[in-house]
Amino acid sequence: MTTTYRICPRSGLQFDKDAEKLMRWHAVAGVLALLLGGIMALGVILTRWPAVKLLEADVFYMWLTAHGINMLIFWIIFFEMAVLLFASSTLLRCRMATPKLGWVSFWLMAIGAIMTNVAIFSGESSVMFTSYVPMQAKWHFYLGIILFAVGALITCFIFLGTLVVAKAEKTYEGSIPLVTFGALTACIIAIFTIASGAVILIPTFLWSLGYIREIDSLMYRTVWWALGHSSQQINVSAHVAIWYAIAAIVFGAKPMSEKVSRTAYFLYILFLQLASAHHLLSDPGLGSEWKVVNTSYFMYFAVLASMIHGMTVPGAIEQAQRLKGYNKGLFEWLRKAPWGNPAFSAMFLSLIGFGFLGGISGVMMGAEQLNMLIHNTIYVPGHFHATVVIGTTLAFMGLTYFLVPVLFKRELLFPGYAKMFPYLFGLSMYMVALVMMGAGTLGVSRRHWDMAFAGAPMAYEWPGAAYLMMGLTGIFGVIACVSAGLWILQIVFSLLFGKKLEEGETRSTPIPLTLPAPTPGGAAHPPATPGTMVLALIFLTAFILYYFVNWKYLSSLWGMA
Amino acid sequence: MSAILPPSERIWWNQPIDKLEFTWIAIALVWSLAMFVMMIWWHIYGNQNLANETYKTTKEMYAAKAQAVVDQYTVRTGTEAEKQFPIVKPPAGSDIYMIGRLWDWWPIYELEQGKTYKLHLSAMDYMHGFSLQPQNINIQVHPNYDHVIKITPNQAGVYSIVCNEYCGIGHHTMVGRMYVTKGGE
Numbered sequence: 001m002t003t004t005y006r007i008c009p010r011s012g013l014q015f016d017k018d019a020e021k022l023m024r025w026h027a028v029a030g031v032l033a034l035l036l037g038g039i040m041a042l043g044v045i046l047t048r049w050p051a052v053k054l055l056e057a058d059v060f061y062m063w064l065t066a067h068g069i070n071m072l073i074f075w076i077i078f079f080e081m082a083v084l085l086f087a088s089s090t091l092l093r094c095r096m097a098t099p100k101l102g103w104v105s106f107w108l109m110a111i112g113a114i115m116t117n118v119a120i121f122s123g124e125s126s127v128m129f130t131s132y133v134p135m136q137a138k139w140h141f142y143l144g145i146i147l148f149a150v151g152a153l154i155t156c157f158i159f160l161g162t163l164v165v166a167k168a169e170k171t172y173e174g175s176i177p178l179v180t181f182g183a184l185t186a187c188i189i190a191i192f193t194i195a196s197g198a199v200i201l202i203p204t205f206l207w208s209l210g211y212i213r214e215i216d217s218l219m220y221r222t223v224w225w226a227l228g229h230s231s232q233q234i235n236v237s238a239h240v241a242i243w244y245a246i247a248a249i250v251f252g253a254k255p256m257s258e259k260v261s262r263t264a265y266f267l268y269i270l271f272l273q274l275a276s277a278h279h280l281l282s283d284p285g286l287g288s289e290w291k292v293v294n295t296s297y298f299m300y301f302a303v304l305a306s307m308i309h310g311m312t313v314p315g316a317i318e319q320a321q322r323l324k325g326y327n328k329g330l331f332e333w334l335r336k337a338p339w340g341n342p343a344f345s346a347m348f349l350s351l352i353g354f355g356f357l358g359g360i361s362g363v364m365m366g367a368e369q370l371n372m373l374i375h376n377t378i379y380v381p382g383h384f385h386a387t388v389v390i391g392t393t394l395a396f397m398g399l400t401y402f403l404v405p406v407l408f409k410r411e412l413l414f415p416g417y418a419k420m421f422p423y424l425f426g427l428s429m430y431m432v433a434l435v436m437m438g439a440g441t442l443g444v445s446r447r448h449w450d451m452a453f454a455g456a457p458m459a460y461e462w463p464g465a466a467y468l469m470m471g472l473t474g475i476f477g478v479i480a481c482v483s484a485g486l487w488i489l490q491i492v493f494s495l496l497f498g499k500k501l502e503e504g505e506t507r508s509t510p511i512p513l514t515l516p517a518p519t520p521g522g523a524a525h526p527p528a529t530p531g532t533m534v535l536a537l538i539f540l541t542a543f544i545l546y547y548f549v550n551w552k553y554l555s556s557l558w559g560m561a
Numbered sequence: 562m563s564a565i566l567p568p569s570e571r572i573w574w575n576q577p578i579d580k581l582e583f584t585w586i587a588i589a590l591v592w593s594l595a596m597f598v599m600m601i602w603w604h605i606y607g608n609q610n611l612a613n614e615t616y617k618t619t620k621e622m623y624a625a626k627a628q629a630v631v632d633q634y635t636v637r638t639g640t641e642a643e644k645q646f647p648i649v650k651p652p653a654g655s656d657i658y659m660i661g662r663l664w665d666w667w668p669i670y671e672l673e674q675g676k677t678y679k680l681h682l683s684a685m686d687y688m689h690g691f692s693l694q695p696q697n698i699n700i701q702v703h704p705n706y707d708h709v710i711k712i713t714p715n716q717a718g719v720y721s722i723v724c725n726e727y728c729g730i731g732h733h734t735m736v737g738r739m740y741v742t743k744g745g746e
Contacts, residue, residue, distance in 0.1 A: 543592070
């Protein structure tokens, strides 16, 4: 068995041809899921916009289910599998382990994704992303997700196998790169996630076939969230790895401290999954001690890790820029950053939005008592659109601009749109997340067809501000959907009709990585990063103020004990 | 040299940490601990804590208990859009049972401001979401679990209970009500 390698003339990266093809297929499958999920998003947002109310209730719930599953599972995990292959075989310049099995895994995932979508669109499976029991979907709804997960699990093991190959064949020296370390974190969390998913979805599948009589709803929620939330931690690990990667590619930025960044990743592995307990803070049957320990003691270690990454990524960029001479004042390094490069602007908007909007709101929801103000309101989707769309999806989209010439060997068409896209999509998603959280603060429910309660005997009238916020959600949501739709068109057109770029040299033995000689005594005094520190302190101030505003709000409510 | 290459120092663990970076980690850690303490502090000094008291129950058993309270304390019958709801005014301190089912909250309770009641929540079919508006108190309601929360309404008025856990096609019509009157009326 011979492996061929291609050296990309544009990036200097070395691709194993098998791995490269798999990466392309995974990325394309992911974008197809994104397209479907995006069309669903448009329907959902146009229905929740009270003045439009596009879809009928049954279609709305069907589309909402399809939106959640295609976005949160199929798009993101397909793309993440490509990231795993990239972070292992490409960054370590080695051959990929078991390429044939890679295709088995890809097709399992693809068949699973199609099966679940068929179940959703043939009706009777509008059970939402969470598929809470005792509401039952068709059996192939569950089976599709299970097959998809098995496929993803195989790719996780291929990733681990590839690390072993690289180590055994000595294609690198010392430790794996930080980005690969981040991907390894994502992989370990993914294995935990998929195992939890199996524990709950296999019995649920059997229940849908009639082999199991009953599934306890509280048990379901407890175990399901070990899948549902932990899968978002795969995203966090993956998109933080991409932040580091883009900082390295665009600026040649070096992590401020390998020790700190890697320890922060390690905290994710230890603590992030326990954060899934914050979904259960308003549930009966679980003690306060359990809730507090899991969401504070443990989750805050993960929050701490995110706060560390949130500082070290821009810090690394600041150091790299200052070394290039952008030393004036606090922020010249940031002003002179390549804001027209979509990989960078997407990454930076992703970082700021993830921290300020997603991070702060996430911690609010994770405080035991504050959760009662937020549970199941549209604040929750506001939060996770900030984390998963602004954080993960925007980072992935930014990276895709880099991948079009490097991985797909095509020239990007419509570069003008590429410059604009991160701002158009990113900032409209900022607004979507903000106004959803605003409406949620006023109590508006998530997963709800009609905030006017048509046909209800005792309709509740939301305050006018809630209607305004939901109208704004509609407007900014449409802008976000359309801009993402144009992004998909741009990528697809570039892949089909973009100018073919030079392949680069092909050879059959990997070129070992040559490292620049280490500077004795560490990196010769890297510059300080006061600008980043100021940004971090602004973040902390916003965090603290908002945190106590919520406690103030809580203290005005009915007494509860 | 960069995050996509192996660290240039073989022994990267011993590299000193940047001063500002270290300061930030320390601040973030202190803040995390403060947030941890806050939750516990509120358990001791705060007035809004979700109760832990929960019992396993069955739909039949729970419905029977709710029916008993309704039979004993119903003061009148309210008609809303041709649907009739018993309006129940139990004495302060009593156990009141709220049923969540497709697609209503049953019955309607009339409580007194400043008095404490033991509110029981359970669902008869799917899960439901108890969302008290305009207070914005949100609690998950499970079938077969009886969740007991001591509530003390602090303001008179008409409150709505919106269902905010998706429960099927009629989910948006599932709105209940609760009245709170000033004491002594």
